[in-house]
Amino acid sequence: DAFVAQIARMEPALERLRTGGGLKRLYLARGSSQHRGMVNKLEVDAWFVANGFEMVDFGVYAYEEQLRMVRDADVIVGPNGAALVNSLFAGSGTSIGILDNSFIEDNEWYAAVSEGLGQRLTFLVGDVVNADPMYEFNANYRIDIDALPAFLAHLVAER
Numbered sequence: 001d002a003f004v005a006q007i008a009r010m011e012p013a014l015e016r017l018r019t020g021g022g023l024k025r026l027y028l029a030r031g032s033s034q035h036r037g038m039v040n041k042l043e044v045d046a047w048f049v050a051n052g053f054e055m056v057d058f059g060v061y062a063y064e065e066q067l068r069m070v071r072d073a074d075v076i077v078g079p080n081g082a083a084l085v086n087s088l089f090a091g092s093g094t095s096i097g098i099l100d101n102s103f104i105e106d107n108e109w110y111a112a113v114s115e116g117l118g119q120r121l122t123f124l125v126g127d128v129v130n131a132d133p134m135y136e137f138n139a140n141y142r143i144d145i146d147a148l149p150a151f152l153a154h155l156v157a158e159r
Contacts, residue, residue, distance in 0.1 A: 004116035022072025092118030
């Protein structure tokens with residue numbers, strides 16, 4: 001509740017970042033060498049690009065530009081990671097899709113904040129490929145390409 005209230009106080013400043021002419025569908029890239037890796041990353045990345053998403057690596061943009069991009073987007077998708085946290089600043093009505101392994105219970109805070117901000121949050125979980133013996137949340141996973149059309153349809157469906 002406190003985080004939602006803080007973002008609400010920031011809303012006028014965040015809204016000034018919206019250009020109206022930015023990318024409408026963002027796919028936030030994630031490096032392949034990091035923990036919690038998507039083992040079929042190249043195939044999934046290509047699917048989203050082929051379906052109208054612009055692949056963006058937030059690591060090459062200044063923070064203000066990252067915020068501007070999420071404010072302009074209608075749909076933001078990406079593998080679970082730090083870049084997706086910026087989606088919480090996107091504004092009410094934005095659809096957010098997270099690709100992850102099946103150990104998503106650590107994301108209940110994300111779901112609560114998204115709901116409080118009026119965003120549509122959806123997870124697509126993949127099968128665990130390599131479990132992490134120390135912290136299951138970091139397990140590598142594979143996303144089922146055949147599940148992506150329904151996932152996208154849900155994200156862009158009218159409420």
